[in-house]
Every structure is written in C-alpha cells, then in structure tokens.
Amino acid sequence: MHGWCGKILRVDLSRGKISNEALDPQVARDYIGARGFGIYYLRREVDPACDPLGPENKIVMAAGPLTGTPAPTGARYVVTTKSPLTGAITCSNSGGNFPAELKKSGHDAIIIEGRSATPVYLWIDGGRAELRPASHLWGKTTHETDDALRGETHAKAKTAVIGPAGEKQVLFAAIMNDRDRAAGRAGVGAVMGSKNLKAVVVRGEGEISLADPAAFKAANTKYREAFKAKTQDNPPPLRTHGTAITVVGTQGHGVFPTRNFQQGTFEGWESIYGETLTQKYLVRAKPCFSCPIACGRVTRIPDGPYQGEGEGPEYETVYALGSDCGVDDLAALTKANYECNELGLDTISMGSAIACAMELYEKGYLKESEIGMPLPWGDGAALVKLTRMTARREGFGNILAEGSRRLAARCGHPELAMVAKSLDFAGYDPRGEQGMGLAYATSPIGGSHMRGDPAYFELLGVPVPADPHTWEDKPPLVAKWQDLFCVIDAAGLCVFFSVRYLVEQNLMVKPVGITELLNGATGAGYTPEEVEKIGERIFNAERMFLLSAGFTRKDDSLPPRITEEPMPTGPAKGMVCKLEEMLSPYYRLRGWSAEGVPSETKLGELGLLQRLKA
Amino acid sequence: MKVRVNTFANLRDYAPAGKSSFELALADGASVADLISALRIPAAVQAVMLVNGRRAGAATQLNSGDEVTLFPPMEGG
Numbered sequence: 001m002h003g004w005c006g007k008i009l010r011v012d013l014s015r016g017k018i019s020n021e022a023l024d025p026q027v028a029r030d031y032i033g034a035r036g037f038g039i040y041y042l043r044r045e046v047d048p049a050c051d052p053l054g055p056e057n058k059i060v061m062a063a064g065p066l067t068g069t070p071a072p073t074g075a076r077y078v079v080t081t082k083s084p085l086t087g088a089i090t091c092s093n094s095g096g097n098f099p100a101e102l103k104k105s106g107h108d109a110i111i112i113e114g115r116s117a118t119p120v121y122l123w124i125d126g127g128r129a130e131l132r133p134a135s136h137l138w139g140k141t142t143h144e145t146d147d148a149l150r151g152e153t154h155a156k157a158k159t160a161v162i163g164p165a166g167e168k169q170v171l172f173a174a175i176m177n178d179r180d181r182a183a184g185r186a187g188v189g190a191v192m193g194s195k196n197l198k199a200v201v202v203r204g205e206g207e208i209s210l211a212d213p214a215a216f217k218a219a220n221t222k223y224r225e226a227f228k229a230k231t232q233d234n235p236p237p238l239r240t241h242g243t244a245i246t247v248v249g250t251q252g253h254g255v256f257p258t259r260n261f262q263q264g265t266f267e268g269w270e271s272i273y274g275e276t277l278t279q280k281y282l283v284r285a286k287p288c289f290s291c292p293i294a295c296g297r298v299t300r301i302p303d304g305p306y307q308g309e310g311e312g313p314e315y316e317t318v319y320a321l322g323s324d325c326g327v328d329d330l331a332a333l334t335k336a337n338y339e340c341n342e343l344g345l346d347t348i349s350m351g352s353a354i355a356c357a358m359e360l361y362e363k364g365y366l367k368e369s370e371i372g373m374p375l376p377w378g379d380g381a382a383l384v385k386l387t388r389m390t391a392r393r394e395g396f397g398n399i400l401a402e403g404s405r406r407l408a409a410r411c412g413h414p415e416l417a418m419v420a421k422s423l424d425f426a427g428y429d430p431r432g433e434q435g436m437g438l439a440y441a442t443s444p445i446g447g448s449h450m451r452g453d454p455a456y457f458e459l460l461g462v463p464v465p466a467d468p469h470t471w472e473d474k475p476p477l478v479a480k481w482q483d484l485f486c487v488i489d490a491a492g493l494c495v496f497f498s499v500r501y502l503v504e505q506n507l508m509v510k511p512v513g514i515t516e517l518l519n520g521a522t523g524a525g526y527t528p529e530e531v532e533k534i535g536e537r538i539f540n541a542e543r544m545f546l547l548s549a550g551f552t553r554k555d556d557s558l559p560p561r562i563t564e565e566p567m568p569t570g571p572a573k574g575m576v577c578k579l580e581e582m583l584s585p586y587y588r589l590r591g592w593s594a595e596g597v598p599s600e601t602k603l604g605e606l607g608l609l610q611r612l613k614a
Numbered sequence: 615m616k617v618r619v620n621t622f623a624n625l626r627d628y629a630p631a632g633k634s635s636f637e638l639a640l641a642d643g644a645s646v647a648d649l650i651s652a653l654r655i656p657a658a659v660q661a662v663m664l665v666n667g668r669r670a671g672a673a674t675q676l677n678s679g680d681e682v683t684l685f686p687p688m689e690g691g
Contacts, residue, residue, distance in 0.1 A: 234659060237623040237688050245688060248622045252683045254667050275623070461662040461687040465669055571667020 002211035003065035003521030004028050005108050009129055011122055013195050014055060014114030018122075018129050023108055029524055030607065032490035032534055033064035035091050037109050038080025039541045042089065045111075048548035052084040052187075053169060053194040055115035061102070061160070061200065062110075064492025068103030068208050068289070069216070071517045072224055072501070073494035075100060075289035082549070083186035083445065084194075085171040085349070085403050086422040089545045090186035090445045093489055095288035096178035098202065101158040105204030116196040123153055124202040134198035139164060141342040142176040149201045157203040163344025165391040166193035170401040172349035172424075173391075176341060180296075180311035181288070184346035186423055186445055211523025219516040223501045227292050230500075237274070238295040238496060239285050243315040245274030246427075249459040250319075253468060254570025255432040257425070258323045259377055260355040261418045261561055264429045265570040268328025272318050276330060286311065293496055299334060306335035306384070313337040313347070316449075319427025320351025321383055325358055332380025336387045343391035349403055352424035354386055356404035356417055357396075365411040371396045415560050421446030421551070430562050430579075432572025433458045434471040437563075438478045438582045441556045444542035452482030456499055463505040471578040475586035477507055483535030484509050490538060491518060511535075537606040540590075540598050544608065553596040556583060615642050615678035619649070622685040625661055628653045640676065647672040649682060660687050 001023070008021045031040045038060040050056040059081045066074040077099030083090040102110070105124050112122075119134040132152075137145050142163040149159050160177040166189030173189030174182040183189075192198075210216045237245045250256040251269045258266040270276060277297065286296035300309040313321070313334050321333040340347045354375075360366035361375040368374050372395050375382055389397025399407055404424055408417035418425050423446025430437030435454030443451035454477065458468035466477065488498045491514055502513030515528045546555075562577045587594065591602030603609045616637050621629045629636060640648060646663055650672065655661065663670045664683040676682070 234624050234686065237686050241623060245623060245685075248683075248685045249662070249688060252620075252664050252667060252685070461660075465662070467669060469668075571664075 001025065001028065002209045002523050003069070003518070004033065005103060005106050005208070007107050009107050009110045009124065011110060011112045011129075011131070012114050013112065013116040013120065013131070013197060016116070016131055018131065030534065031538065032487070032518070033108060034062045034067065034076065034078040034492050035080065035093070035486060035489035036534065036538045037062040038078050038091050039089065039538055039545065041109070041111055042080055042082070043541055043545055046082060048082070048545050049550065050082060052082040052087065052191060055195070057082050057191060059112040059188070059191055059195070060109060061112070063099050063103045063108055064490055065522050066517055067492030068100035069210065069521055070220055070290055071493065071521070072220065072227065073288070073291045073293070073497040074492055075291055076489070076492050076494055077102065078489055079175055079183040079188045081188055081191045084169070084190050085187040086446045087549055088186075088421050088445060088551060089542050089549075090188060091489070091542070092175070092183035092185045092188045093450065094175075094177055094181045094183040095291070095494060096181035097289045098158040098160050098177035098181070099492065100289040101202045101204050103204070103208055104206045105202050106206055110200065112195065112197060115194065119196045119198050121149065121199040121201060122197065124200070124204075125154070126204055126206065137198050138167060142344050143179055143342050145199055146179050149199055153201050154203045157201050159199055159201050161199040161344070162189045162192050163342060163391065165344040166190055168391065168393045168401065169193050170345065170390060170393065171403045172346040174344050174346050176344050180341045182341070182346065184348065185448060189344050210521050212520050216517065216520025219513065219520050223513050224292060226501055227497070236293055238293050241274030241278050242285070242297040243274070243295055244272075244277050244313060244318045246315040246460070247273035247318060249455070250428060253432055253459050254567070254572040255429040255459070255468070256323055257319055257418070257427055257429050259326045260324060260359040260416065261425070261429055262359070263569055264432055264567050264572050266323035269323065271328040272322045272330045272333065277313070280330060281334060288494070291494065291497070295496060301331050301334060304331060305381070306331040308335055308338050310338035310341055312341065316427050317347040317351065320348045320355070320424070324351055324355040325383060326377030327380050327383060328378065329380035332383055336383040339384060339387040339391070343387070345387065345391055348426060349424045350387055350390065352418060353390070353400045353404040353407060354383060356408055357400065359416055360408065360411050360413065365413050418559060418561070419447050420558055421555055423447040426450075428455050428459070429567070429572070430558065430577040431567040431575045432570070433468045434577060434582070435466070435468070435474040435478050437558055437577035437579050438474055438586060439482070441558055441579055441583070442478070442482070442586065444539070444546055450485065450495065452478055452485045453495065454478060454481060457507060462499055463503070463509065464507060466507060469572070469575065471582050475582050476589055479586060479590055480508060482539055483532060484511060486535035486538035487511050487514060487531055490534065533606070537608065540602065540606050541608055543598060547597060553583075556596060615640055615644070615676070617649070617676055617678070617680045617682055620681065620683045624659070624686055625655065625684045628655045644676050645672065646670050646674045646676065646682070649676065661685065662687055
C-alpha cells in the first residue's frame with residue numbers, strides 16, 4: 001500500500017499480548033484513516049453501552065494517509081474511544097511530531113484493549129513492539145515522563161503520555177504528546193489511565209511510500225506556493241500571534257464567552273489576547289511536523305508568582321481559563337495552562353468547570369466551606385491552585401474532576417453547565433453565532449468547535465464571510481462543514497491550512513486540494529465528490545454509535561442560557577440561539593428522521609447498513 | 615464626521631502613529647471603502663471589517679460615532 005502503511009498494531013493489555021494485523025484495503029479506501037479508522041474499529045469492536053472506564057472499552061490511536069508525508073500540516077492523529085465525561089464517542093485530535101513518528105514506524109493505527117494489572121508503557125521501535133513496566137513513572141508529570149522514557153528508549157523517540165490527571169481518571173484528562181500537544185477533549189487520558197497504560201513511545205525511521213511521487217510533489221508544491229504567495233507580505237496572524245489572536249474576532253462580534261457565558265464581551269480582553277501574549281511572554285513560534293504556519297507558542301513568564309516556561313496559551317485556553325472565569329491576568333492563566341499540560345488536563349473543560357463553580361459560588365449555590373476557599377470571578381491564583389487540586393483529585397478538586405455538568409447537577413442547578421452532551425463549549429457564544437449553536441448541539445462528541453467550525457465563516461471571514469446572526473442559512477452549511485472536518489481529520493491534516501488552501505474558497509468548500517494530495521499519496525483515484533461522501537459516512541457512523549449508546553434528539557440540545565436568555569450586552573445584544581428552528585431542517589437534509597436517526601436509505605447510500613450487520 | 619477605528623495584527627501598520635485604536639475624521643456620507651482608502655490600506659491586504667460589531671462591506675455607509683474594527687482573516691483556534 002502507499003500512503004497507508006497497511007499495518008495495525010493490536011495491544012491486548014489484559015493478556016500482555018501484541019499482534020500485527022493487515023489493514024483491509026477496502027476499509028482504508030472507504031474510511032481514509034485517523035478519525036475514519038477510529039469510528040470503523042470502535043463500531044465493530046466496542047459495545048456503545050459499555051463502561052468507558054472498564055476493560056471492554058478500547059482506544060484507537062490512528063494516523064491518516066497524509067500523516068508523516070511532506071503534505072502541508074500532515075502532522076495529525078486522532079484518538080477515538082468512548083468518553084467517560086460524556087458517554088458518547090470522542091475522537092480527539094492532536095499534532096506535534098508523535099503522529100508522524102507513528103507512521104514512520106510502519107503503523108497506521110494502534111488498537112489498545114483490555115486493562116493491565118500493573119502500570120505499563122508501550123514501546124514501538126520500528127517493527128518491534130513491547131510492553132514495559134511503568135510503575136516507576138506513575139505519579140510523574142507529562143514532562144518528567146517524557147524525559148524518563150526518552151532516556152530509557154531512544155533520545156529521539158516521540159511520546160504520548162498521561163499525567164497524574166489521567167492516572168486519577170479525571171473525566172477530562174488529556175493524552176499529551178510531544179510534551180505539550182494535547183488530544184485533549186472528553187477524557188481520552190482517563191481511559192488510558194483506566195487501562196494502566198502510562199505512555200506510548202515510538203521510534204520510526206521509515207519513509208512513507210507515495211503512490212505517485214510526481215503528482216504528490218506537484219500538488220504539494222502548488223499549495224505551499226499558494227501559501228507563500230499569500231503570506232510573504234502579510235505574515236499569517238497565527239504565526240505572529242498564535243491562535244489567541246482570535247479574541248479580536250470573538251470580542252469584536254460580541255461572542256467572547258465571559259463569566260460562564262453570562263456575557264459575550266470581556267472588559268479585560270486586551271490584557272489576555274494574542275498581541276499582548278506576543279509582547280509579554282512569547283519566546284518563539286513552534287510548528288508541528290511539516291507545517292508552514294507555526295501557530296504553536298513557546299512562552300516564558302520571567303518572574304513573579306507565576307514564573308515558568310512552557311507552551312501556550314491557545315485561544316481556547318485564553319477563553320476558558322481567562323474571560324470565562326473573568327480572569328484578565330495573562331500570567332496566571334498561562335501558568336494554569338502550563339499546569340494543565342504537565343498534569344495532563346484539557347484546558348477547555350478545566351476552565352469551564354472553574355467558571356461554572358465561580359457562578360455557583362456567586363449565586364450562593366456553592367459554599368466557601370465546600371470549596372475550601374472563596375472563589376470570586378477573576379481570581380487568577382485560584383485557577384492555578386484548583387488546576388493542581390483537580391489533577392490529583394484533592395479536596396474540592398475531586399468534585400471539579402467530574403466536570404462542570406456533574407458539578408452543576410450536584411449543586412441543584414444543571415442549567416448552569418455550559419455544555420452540549422456534557423462536553424464544555426469552546427470559546428464562542430452561540431447566541432451571536434447561530435451556526436456554532438447548531439454545530440455544538442449536533443457534534444458527535446458534544447460541545448466542540450472542531451467538528452465543523454462555523455467560526456471560520458461566521459466570524460473570521462474564511463474562506464468567505466457569512467452573517468453570524470442569521471439561522472435560516474446555517475443547517476446546510478453546518479452539515480457541509482461537519483463532513484469536511486471528518487475528511488480533514490481522516491486525512492491526517494490540520495484544519496488551519498486545509499480550510500484556506502486545500503478546499504474551494506467558497507462556503508461549499510469542495511475538498512479539491514485534499515483529494516489531489518490523497519491521490520498522490522495513496523493512488524486511490526478518489527474524486528472530490530467521493531471524498532465528501534466519505535466525510536458523510538464517518539459523520540453518520542459516529543451518529544450511529546451515539547444512538548446505540550442511548551442518545552436521542554433531546555441530547556442535541558443547548559443550555560437554556562443560550563436558547564432562552566437574550567445576550568445582555570455587545571453587538572449580539574438581545575439575541576438567543578435558534579436551535580430548535582435549525583434542528584429539524586438540519587435532520588431533514590441529512591436524511592435523518594425527526595428523532596435524528598439516519599434513515600435506512602441514507603445508511604444504505606453510505607455503505608453503513610452492511611457494516612452494521614457484519 | 616468622526617468614527618472610531620480599531621486595527622489589529624498587520625492592519626495596525628496602517629494606523630496613524632501606530633496606535634491600534636484611534637478617531638478618524640471622514641466626509642459626511644463616507645463608506646467603509648473611503649475609510650480603507652483614507653488609511654491607505656492596499657487592495658492586496660485582506661481585512662475583515664466590522665461596523666459596530668456587525669460584518670460590513672466596502673459599500674457600507676458610515677455614520678458619525680460608528681466603531682469600525684479591522685482585522686486580517688484568521689484560520690481560527
């Protein structure tokens with residue numbers, strides 16, 4: 001095979017057994033890779049009703065056919081499993097260098113099953129793989145673990161590890177690769193911790209075979225040159241200032257979530273946004289494998305109570321640990337970000353849980369005695385302290401570790417958790433961004449922006465603008481973009497480059513460039529229409545997993561704050577999200593019933609009926 | 615008439631005196647295009663333009679006291 005390695009590594013932790021399996025060429029063609037392989041194997045092998053933290057759940061770590069190739073941003077992998085935070089599927093995506101190394105070791109995917117009796121790590125050295133004891137690493141931070149493992153294996157090995165939060169099964173624990181990149185969302189790290197698997201360490205020096213090197217090179221050069229031409233006089237804002245520059249777009253539109261989504265504008269935004277980060281703490285921009293953008297931030301806080309060095313913050317962190325908690329102290333939120341990275345926590349759900357606690361405290365539903373400290377809006381020191389307590393489940397941290405939905409329910413006010421399907425929202429208030437509301441509500445993993453991000457066209461003008469306040473035009477756009485993101489994720493690419501250069505630059509985003517690169521790498525001879533259909537297949541397969549896990553139309557919902565409480569201030573003042581109005585037309589155009597169930601006709605069209613019966 | 619202008623990232627290069635936020639005097643009835651030309655922002659430099667927090671185009675008419683925000687298209691976060 002070309003592009004694909006043709007090999008899956010299966011690791012049975014209960015029996016300590018490792019085996020190699022051939023990748024079925026038809027599955028490769030029909031699901032492309034990464035996110036596609038994740039749902040393909042999960043549906044075949046995991047009971048959607050299983051206990052996510054039990055041995056019957058599995059973790060699929062999968063790369064795409066473009067991962068590890070010279071394709072621009074061919075850096076990504078996806079971790080698919082049943083989420084302990086949501087009970088739904090999750091397919092968390094990360095870049096860095098670990099995913100490319102996995103491909104270079106000759107593997108498209110690792111399927112991890114069972115549970116080890118004692119802590120272990122998986123060491124993959126090219127074609128050889130073994131499980132090694134990891135008791136000496138238990139309790140160590142992600143950075144300490146990375147240092148120790150590269151010392152024990154190979155200095156150039158790449159790691160994907162859990163920190164103390166994953167070990168303690170914090171429900172939003174992350175898997176951190178290359179120290180500071182996160183497969184962050186919905187608790188993939190907790191699942192790894194439940195299996196007593198501390199880390200996956202990989203070394204690979206192989207080259208990925210390309211089906212048509214000349215065609216691949218021509219496509220690669222064409223799109224890289226297009227990027228160069230567009231950015232040579234105007235460096236990309238993401239390189240200059242990182243993703244935290246996005247505050248300009250959200251604050252400007254009045255959708256920058258503030259104090260647990262009580263407002264859409266934050267008076268302290270200038271203290272925490274990308275240009276301030278650049279001026280105060282940026283050391284250098286850091287690219288992932290094969291990336292021309294380099295949005296990653298290496299930062300340093302030189303002195304003061306939050307002194308430290310690490311990576312971040314990203315936009316989502318600036319929202320979750322910043323405006324959403326009313327915190328305008330960039331040093332404090334950056335330090336809390338470092339702690340999340342080193343302890344292995346999702347910064348979005350961590351910040352969102354603290355913001356929820358702050359509102360519960362403000363309203364008197366949560367007492368100082370329960371928290372162990374006062375918790376006013378804007379308390380930067382509390383951010384850092386609570387992050388540490390959460391990772392180790394100490395004191396009130398043990399309650400935060402269950403996430404905002406369970407916290408709010410425990411206090412008798414479930415409506416104050418800003419979640420969809422128990423997953424905390426990203427940094428966009430859907431009241432002033434109607435498409436985002438539909439995307440949060442129908443995302444297969446819950447309140448994620450990265451399952452078809454409408455912020456591109458609603459806020460950021462990419463590839464072309466659409467009005468964020470209208471809802472009538474959003475159902476077809478959201479469906480189209482959700483399917484596109486399945487394709488980007490399956491290919492092993494990053495959204496940031498793909499939406500600007502690898503799709504047609506209109507709202508219908510036909511994946512022309514992605515198709516060219518896939519064909520050059522794999523020789524599959526895809527048409528862009530076939531690739532779009534694969535995106536739809538992946539999305540519907542994920543939907544079927546959700547439905548089998550017991551989710552229904554009522555779970556495609558948003559909190560009453562978003563659908564009933566008008567935005568109090570800013571450019572979106574007076575608006576609510578028209579979710580119900582959007583949901584029925586969205587179901588219809590997807591070929592789903594009024595209850596949100598894909599029809600037999602749709603499943604047949606996507607080749608998903610046969611798979612169900614297989 | 616006077617409008618307030620907020621510029622970000624590379625668009626700040628076109629702000630008078632490099633101040634990101636400033637007041638600008640324009641002829642009555644001026645449009646966003648007139649503002650862009652007054653700031654000498656070349657056509658090759660793309661900008662997302664908001665007037666009072668709503669998306670605007672080059673032809674959008676400005677009124678005294680409007681707040682205009684200009685930032686480059688971004689790939690998101």
